[in-house]
Amino acid sequence: MTVLVAYHASPHGEAAVRTALEESQGRDVPLHVLVLDPQPAEAPTPDALASLLGPADVAVTYRGEHDEPADAILDTADAVGATLVVVGSRKRSSQGTFLMGTTTQRVLLDASVPVLVVKDVYDA
Numbered sequence: 001m002t003v004l005v006a007y008h009a010s011p012h013g014e015a016a017v018r019t020a021l022e023e024s025q026g027r028d029v030p031l032h033v034l035v036l037d038p039q040p041a042e043a044p045t046p047d048a049l050a051s052l053l054g055p056a057d058v059a060v061t062y063r064g065e066h067d068e069p070a071d072a073i074l075d076t077a078d079a080v081g082a083t084l085v086v087v088g089s090r091k092r093s094s095q096g097t098f099l100m101g102t103t104t105q106r107v108l109l110d111a112s113v114p115v116l117v118v119k120d121v122y123d124a
Contacts, residue, residue: 001029004082006073006107008036009048011120012088017052019118020086029083031058034076038065070106077111086116 005020007013017033024031033049039062045053049060059080063072077085089104108115 001027001083002032002080003027003029003084003086004032004034004073004077004080005086006034006036006069006088007049008088009046010088010090012090012118014048014052014088015120016086016088016118017049019116020084021053021056021058023084023086023116027083031056032076032080032082033058033060034073035060035062036069036072038063038067068103070103070110073103073107074110077113082113084114084116085111086118089117089119 003020003024005016007017013036020031020033033053035046035049037046043062045060061076063069067075073085073087076082085107087104087107104117108117
């Protein structure tokens with residue numbers, strides 16, 4: 001039982017991490033962060049992510065260079081036994097307000113566990 005969060009260095013990625021951290025602490029289960037920006041396996045945790053996580057003991061992995069983001073999220077969710085997947089969603093233009101990004105749509109449709117979609121800030 002693990003909460004998986006897909007992190008991308010952006011306001012919506014940071015909002016997703018904050019929410020996932022709260023969910024994992026509230027459920028008393030581990031948090032696993034999948035960094036969507038491909039990096040070498042030995043890369044240090046990005047500074048922005050490290051500051052969000054604080055002293056929490058969190059597993060961090062990176063999307064493979066040739067993996068599609070949605071595939072990486074779904075595969076990692078299965079691999080870590082996730083019970084919840086948290087993804088961030090950015091604000092859309094007025095033409096695309098009713099649609100989410102293709103990655104978010106794929107994860108929502110194909111995940112075998114609940115998916116929590118988090119927005120960073122709502123602008124009226």
